[in-house]
Amino acid sequence: MDFETVAAPYVAKPLTLVPFRAVMLAPGRVGDPASARALARPYRDVAARLTRWIDQRRATSDTAPALYLHEYTSGGMTIRGLVGALDVSRRATTMADRAVWPHEGIHPEQAGELADRMLQMDLNPAPILLVHHGGAALRALLTEVAAARPEWRYLDRTGQRQRIWAIRDDEVLAQIEVHLAAARCLIADGHHRYAAYLRLQEQHPGTPWDAGLAMLVDQLDTPLFLGAIHRTLTGTTLADLTGAARAAGAEVETRTRQHALSALDSTHLVLTDGDDWRTVEPRLLEREAAVSWLHEQVLPRLPRPVDRIAHHHNVDDALSATGRTSPAVLLPSPDFDQVRALVEAGGLLPEKATSFQPKPSLGVLMRPVNDA
Structure with missing residues (x-):
């Protein structure tokens, strides 16, 4: 099966996660397949539909922008990562400048369809998953954040246990910005959505489409399982x-x-x-x-x-x-370091080459772009 790579697929350093005001489905609706209808056709009605759900208390909107520390536990595995609006407005010109590294090819037509859908919805409905080897200072900072009482804590419809902390303190946000500046991360899930982010940014520069929703997981802290497909x-x-x-x-x-x-x-x-x-x-x-x-x-x-x-x-x-x-x-399960070495040498794996698990349930954190 042939595959193509999207043009200009690399976001440049510094890696930047921007605070945003999250919309969250009510705990009893997170992961519920029936809730997917809130994000279904016609896509142009999704923003109004979510507003109605907020009025009906079937969803909530946070009170102010934040970065979110999101921890979820599924099947005995606990994953924790930072969720924010990933700045995709800068393109890398050299390999050393690259902050985000895709490891699979994508179909441009599919990326275009996703871009059109998000534009109609005015919404990033789910974060792409990024993985990196974080530094000890950032891990210590996030461990300190997680020691506090989470703003949201619940068991969703799929059995995932969710804990979420909103990070709004200017000093903590500034420290996170410094720690992430030189980070290099691999896309674990969401290659086509990432490509859609780039397309939307190119079509609407200088707008909230300069960013797309992402969750950054430290593979040295709470590693995702890397399986074969x-x-x-x-x-x-x-x-x-x-x-x-x-x-x-x-x-x-x-x-x-x-x-x-x-x-x-x-x-x-x-x-x-x-x-x-x-x-x-x-x-x-x-x-x-x-x-x-x-x-x-x-x-x-x-x-x-x-x-x-x-x-x-x-x-x-x-x-x-x-x-x-x-x-x-x-196929055997791939090795994370092998995949990262291949990608950082300029290579790509075939489409559907890896399966990073577990993924978070749908509806935990969404980014309304018209309120970014």
């Missing part, structure tokens, strides 16, 4: 995949299901049609992400291009979609 390939066969992998220089072995699944690690991939199983060991995989090797070395060597690539966030889902003409490729 597996593939099923419609229009090819296990035999053709096996031949292409061998032609790409990999060692391929026939294994039992149990042996194959147990071999899925940082140096092996697994191919299967549900009946037969192969382990694949590419050469020098420690220098290249497995998903990149698949797309760059194996798929071009197939006798004919696949009809469709489907993506699956867990092995069971991939196997349930597998058949004789839609074999599965099970």
